[in-house]
Amino acid sequence: MQSFNPTESESTSPLYSHSSFIHRGNDANPNPTRFSDLQHSFRQHDAVDLSSSSVFGAKSNNMAVVASNLQCGTFNTNLGGAEFGSTVVGCVETESQHMYQRGNCSATMPMGNQYVEKWADDSQHTEDTCTDIDTDDKNQCFSTVSWGNGVGDGALVVVDSQDQSKTKVKPEDQKTVRRLAQNREAARKSRLRKKAYVQQLESSRVRLAQLEQELQRARQQQGVLIANGLTAERGHSVVGNGALAFDMDYVRWVDEHQRLINDLRSAINSRMGDNELYVLVDGVMAHYDELFRLKSIGAKADVFHILSGMWKTPAERCFIWLGGFRSSELLKIVRNQLEPLTEEQLMGIYNLQQSSQQAEDALSQGMEALQQSLSDTLSTSSQGSSGSGNVAEYMGQMAIALGKLATLESFLHQADLLRQQTLQQMRRILTTFQAARALLVINDYVSRLRALNSLWLACPREY
């Protein structure tokens, strides 16, 4: 019994239609009409694939390959080679005809037409030949008969199209089914994603509440510390008062400063005219003068408090220089953010930075000398013979040390003057708009430092 050998065809043509054709062929009913089924399914598969444009180019190839496979000697048929060839051709022709029928464009069109003609010519011949063949080749006979039947009239097309429509539905179904499954999958995934996002939001909210609580606690702690400082040092209540008074003044000053800066910022954003901007900038500069006045009062009351920087946040205190900010540092920050500057302005800012740096160095060295002489004074007082003379010596040394300490205030005063004059000179060099931006930049820097401090306090550090 002749049977179409699927493997050979499979090896040469890996296309879907072909393999399922093979498959179908294998699963098909094992009746003698298998070949015809094969044939039908072959045609149907090809037709199905015809409808998909992607394999269009390959379609004709497939057909050709299949045709060649069919031709190639997998059949030992008693059919005449010519007949066989014609049947094969017929097969091919049928396919081409289908292609043609479907109105699909193909490069093999002309060839198809050719085959159609040939097929038309050979149809009768094939049919006749088939009926003459022995039952040995029953399959082929039947198939040829079926072919022939199909060939005889246009019914082939009808039949095939019917079959095709039937088999076409299943792959279409398959596609729909697949699509639906993909949709379900996508929906499920997006639901999962949404759930995860919501969970993330919830946990962040909780975390935010925690941070705010800790911030409150830290603020209260700072306030408590100041209060404690006052109550614990009854004996030094005057000193404590001076420090506390300055702290309160400073807090008020910071709030006012922030308000002025916000006004300045909104003025810049709303593109206010130079005249109004000038007034605002001058207001901020005058407010800085107010700060230096407060500091000089505070220094007179408690120079150590100002020098220690306890009135600043801890992070700011890191960068303190002689009881305040470092002018050259501030200029560096401003310079980077103030493009464009004219040549003259650039020179001015650079020179200002240079001179403030030199002044800072000089004052720093003076402070070092002061510390050195103070420690010398205090160390020499510890030496000396015992007795009443020692006390006098002690008091003498203390007096000298006190005198030296008095110069601390003058250093602080000079440092504040330096800061004030640097700010004023910067104001003079820049235009109103540039000065406004510079003030904003400085405020941003300080605000960020303070925010850093808050975050640092709020973050629980578990070591």
Add this chain to the structure above:
Amino acid sequence: MHYQVEPAAAAWNYLIRVRTMEEDQMERVVRLASQSAVVIFSMSSCCMCHAMKRLFCGMGVNPTVHELDQDPKGKDMERALMRLLGNGINTTAAVVPVVFIGGKLVGSMDRVLAFHISGTLVPLLKQAGALWL
């Protein structure tokens, strides 16, 4: 009579002597100030004077320093300087350091820093011949 006039005259003489000495020292101060491009009157124990010296040296200037605590007439010179600086000076605060540039009085540390920040110190030094760059 001669005896009675003495104390008043003595007192008056003393005052005149002091004033003359002061004026002498004033002259001396002015004279000293004109001798170099940059003259600093300081005290060896004063730290602000140290800072002033560091400032000028850092700029490349070579100032002439007169340590008043090492001068026998130092006290008078200090008083003279105080008068030069004007009446607004707090008498308890230290007078020194005082700087003269090109024979002209510049002032104390705050004045010097103010000039430096405003950018007028360097031209002044160049004019006096203290800076060559």
